Amino acid sequence: MPEAWWETLALIRTLWIDPRWVAAVLALLVALSAIWLAVRLRTRLRVLEERLRELRHDQQETDTALLALHGAIKAVAEDVIDQSQHQSSVKRALDRLADQQSELRLRSVDEGLYVQAIELIRLGRGRSEVRTLCGLTHAEVDLLFSLHGASVVRERSSGSR
Template sequence: MSAESIVDKLPFEPLWIAFCVLFLVLLIGMLLVVRVLRSNRRLRSQLKEVRSEQQRQSTSLLALHGAMKVIAEDVIKHGQLQSNVSRTLERLSDQQSELRLRDVEEGLYSQAIALVHQGKRRDEVRKLCALTESEVDLLFSLHGQGGESQPWG
């Protein structure tokens, strides 16, 4: 059988043509529905993955926020501690300076008293110990001997 004989035997009635066209339309429609359903399934899967990733990122973001809050609190505490240490160091430095001055003054007074006991004159004690006249007068009045406790002159 040739192609022409097959075509001659096919009925070309309008109903038959309508049926064939309808069959083709339904077949194409079904193929489109299958394709749409596959695309829909793939998109739902992708959406699920995106939501899962968003949830992970939200959790990570909350953890980072908490960590930053802890770090900020630690920085504030560290700043306060550093400020306290600075104030303590400043206070200790002031106390050390006072003690040095006191030691120097006490050392000078001890030296001046020793000079008075050795019988040194007022002007020598004043020059050697860098004291004022009032300080020398006080030392001689407290620690001086006899005539050496006389005021200047």
């Protein structure tokens, strides 16, 4: 065998590492990796715990805000109901007033017509003329003449004496 061959073989033997040393180095590397991973996990756990505390605090604030909002909505709803009831009450009152106003308007028109008809009767106008001018029915004119026509006849007869 050539000499180079023996030199190569000697070099291989010097590089040859005992398997126990390899196992020890590997064990050391695994242990260091485990420690590094544990430290990293511990740091990540602390960050997550802090984030969880923040989220719980935010949730409490949100719950408080929701309760306040619920109370405000309830108050607004009660106000809306009260306003609706008040509006209904005012509408009923306005309807009653409108009805009363219509009745009064009709009465004043009717009373005005009756007053006008009575005045025409006192002036000696005839039934058809009173009915036409005042827009009254035959029955209304007859009633007015029966009530007020007799006094006109008496006034004329007493005035002519």
